[in-house]
Amino acid sequence: MTIDRANSALLIVAHGSTVNPDSSAPTLAHAAEIWRRKVFAEVACAFWKEEPSLRDALCLFDPKPIREVYVVPNFISEGYFTQTVIPRELELNGRITKRSSGQIWKYCEPVGNHSMMTELLLKRACEVAQDVSPAQTTLLIVAHGTDLNENSAVAAKREAENIRALAKYGDVLNVYMEEPPLVSDWKKLTKTPNVVVVPFFISDGLHSYEDIPVLLGIASERPVSNCRAERGEIFRHNPHRINGRSLFYAPSIGTDEGYRASSQI
Amino acid sequence: MPNLIEQALEAALVDRFYIGQILVRKTNGGGFVISHRDDQGRGDLKLFQSAEDAIDLTKFDDSGNYRPLKTAPNLQHGWRLQLAILDDLRRSLDYFYPGRLAIFVSWKSSQLQITPLRETLDRQSGMYRIAAKISDKQVNRVVGDFCRSDGGCLRTVLWKRDSRGTVASTRLPPEKFDPAFDQTLTPGSPPPATTPRLIPLLCQEPCNLLVAECRNVVKDETER
Numbered sequence A: 001m002t003i004d005r006a007n008s009a010l011l012i013v014a015h016g017s018t019v020n021p022d023s024s025a026p027t028l029a030h031a032a033e034i035w036r037r038k039v040f041a042e043v044a045c046a047f048w049k050e051e052p053s054l055r056d057a058l059c060l061f062d063p064k065p066i067r068e069v070y071v072v073p074n075f076i077s078e079g080y081f082t083q084t085v086i087p088r089e090l091e092l093n094g095r096i097t098k099r100s101s102g103q104i105w106k107y108c109e110p111v112g113n114h115s116m117m118t119e120l121l122l123k124r125a126c127e128v129a130q131d132v133s134p135a136q137t138t139l140l141i142v143a144h145g146t147d148l149n150e151n152s153a154v155a156a157k158r159e160a161e162n163i164r165a166l167a168k169y170g171d172v173l174n175v176y177m178e179e180p181p182l183v184s185d186w187k188k189l190t191k192t193p194n195v196v197v198v199p200f201f202i203s204d205g206l207h208s209y210e211d212i213p214v215l216l217g218i219a220s221e222r223p224v225s226n227c228r229a230e231r232g233e234i235f236r237h238n239p240h241r242i243n244g245r246s247l248f249y250a251p252s253i254g255t256d257e258g259y260r261a262s263s264q265i
Numbered sequence B: 001m002p003n004l005i006e007q008a009l010e011a012a013l014v015d016r017f018y019i020g021q022i023l024v025r026k027t028n029g030g031g032f033v034i035s036h037r038d039d040q041g042r043g044d045l046k047l048f049q050s051a052e053d054a055i056d057l058t059k060f061d062d063s064g065n066y067r068p069l070k071t072a073p074n075l076q077h078g079w080r081l082q083l084a085i086l087d088d089l090r091r092s093l094d095y096f097y098p099g100r101l102a103i104f105v106s107w108k109s110s111q112l113q114i115t116p117l118r119e120t121l122d123r124q125s126g127m128y129r130i131a132a133k134i135s136d137k138q139v140n141r142v143v144g145d146f147c148r149s150d151g152g153c154l155r156t157v158l159w160k161r162d163s164r165g166t167v168a169s170t171r172l173p174p175e176k177f178d179p180a181f182d183q184t185l186t187p188g189s190p191p192p193a194t195t196p197r198l199i200p201l202l203c204q205e206p207c208n209l210l211v212a213e214c215r216n217v218v219k220d221e222t223e224r
């Protein structure tokens, strides 16, 4: 897709959070990086649970210089937010919406749908467990599971299948927090001496800092503090030695530096 | 919007201006210094020099608690942000008070779309659909508590309760709806002798936090 740089803006839309201070971090970081690369005349973010809101976003771009706005949901998969909330709040009526000012809003697919996702998962797995042989390693991609809002379970399965087809890892499994195959059953589900776990989420938060580590057995149920350094502590103790096997735990895939929303369009 | 915003900032920046809890000053060298309004005259402020430093400065209050609403009157103290160019100033203010400058510019040019609370509530789906069931009496109380400037939110409320133009809450003072009023001051108290210009933080549509609060009220009621 060719973008008329001088007259186009990028709006990255994310969920945000009223309790998790790290929820918006990857989205803000992507926006700052894309702004630095000067791919668009303007780059902005909007959030469902933070500011600026999706409604605020309607006023962010002056229709005189900005003729086109590309809306990219920073979501791991299609779902309730990409299909219902974002179009409603941004008053979008399909892939292309023409405003009364003549400004065109183009609604793009969520970043998680991008074909680069498979590559990023491989990169992250490789970074977190640099000195192990992939053939001796099982890669676990952890999604939420019974989350009615998102189809992330389907997307995680698709990614696991893509990576399995490359025959690089000993095994590749999609596992879930709340439905089988359960991440807490990892010892039964995997046979290799090494296991790499990558959370399939946009940002780090309660699930990646606390819930999944507890389910894996690498953290106690003590809640993690709100201090940023402590929150990221769990990713700094690799490998975790359990029953003679090595378990490597990575941050959420959406926090990867290579994961740039601009690649979606 | 950056150009229009920069024009508005330049107009406000004869010398200095207030936006929310922030004081913005022009330096002799053509740069800008921003700090917490309460920190004027303090010599022990920690210096920051990148617009992006504002992301972390706005995240937590003085006690280290996460600030889900950036226009809440709990901006942390003790810092001083020095910026070289107008574009840095615009970007940093957009981290401190996301979207507020664009909304201000839209309002100034009479382009701002203002949405009544009932319309926002009626549009909700999923878990928030139930919020529309809130009674007028409950709205009056919730908005009066949640949006109040002392301890709630420093925005000036532009929206009405419904399409008939009912005031958002009779519990809020008339100053809460006046963009010329400095929301950090106590209504009715004598204004300070000299005050810099003011860029108001405008609320053109109830935020998601207020919608969630309305939902809680309805849920509590139905579960009782």
Ligand code: SF4
Pocket: B071, B146, B147, B152, B153, B154, B155, B156, B157, B203, B205, B206, B207, B208, B209, B210
């Ligand atoms: S509705 Fe507006 S004034 Fe009330 S708390 Fe939310 S942002 Fe502040």
